[in-house]
Amino acid sequence: MSRETAPWGLLHASLWRHAEFRQGARDMGAVTPGVLAWGLVTGVAMVKAGLPLSIALLMSLSVFAASAQLAALPLMLAGAPLWVVWVTALCVNLRFVIFSAQMRVHMMSLPLRWRLVAGYLSADITYVMMMQRHGASPPASPDNPAPLAYFAGLFSVNWAAWNVASLVGVLFAGTIPTQWGLGFAGTLALVGLLVSLTNDRATAVTAGLAGTAAVAAFGLPFKLNMMVAVASAVACGLLLDQLTATHRKAAASDVSAGP
16 A cells, blocks of 8 residues: 555544653643743734734634734735735745754655645644654654654644634634733743753754844844744754764764773
8 A cells, every 4th residue: 555545644543542642742731821822912913903803713723823924914904915925924934944854754654635734733832842852763654653643742732722722812802901911921931941942052052043143133024034043043953963973973983092
């Protein structure tokens, strides 16, 4: 049976029964307060920006990309050409090209239709947690479903939490005070996640460089500072990995050479 016709995908029963699915759900549940805050902020922002309720509900359920939604909103309301809105959303989400390239080792075991679904369900937090736990794992396959089971646990909780919060924001935008500072609360929750994942010096240096690059490039159009930050972080991470590997190889050579 070919890979395209095999009964293997993100809804395969073995993934939902796997222990890694439950672990992924628990891990994502720990940062759900931040996801809920951002979803609520985005839902409120869409309605208070002037989008009709039906369009806000449709965008909430179909787009699943807070940064792109918030970047596109003012352009849509200002009557910008459709291509400008699309280019802006594309530039904001260019970071997912890098994310998907790193997750490719596990996703390539899926048929094309499920890889497309995985692309829609991927998010910044999903990618970070996936790489943290399974970045160095053997490629996922029907015989090794653990990475995809973990991914399924992550996106299930993340997608549900985001859409519930966003829909609440859309439906009750008129009763949710903007003074609550939900955007700031969501940012703090995401910063807390970042700090918890910074478990070595190389990661800390890479994260610091990404933040610096994002601030330095803040004036770029179409939110391109986010892409600059991601590219800087990837380049720094690859350089540090190579330097570490070279240092270890040199140290091993010195040990084998003896006194």
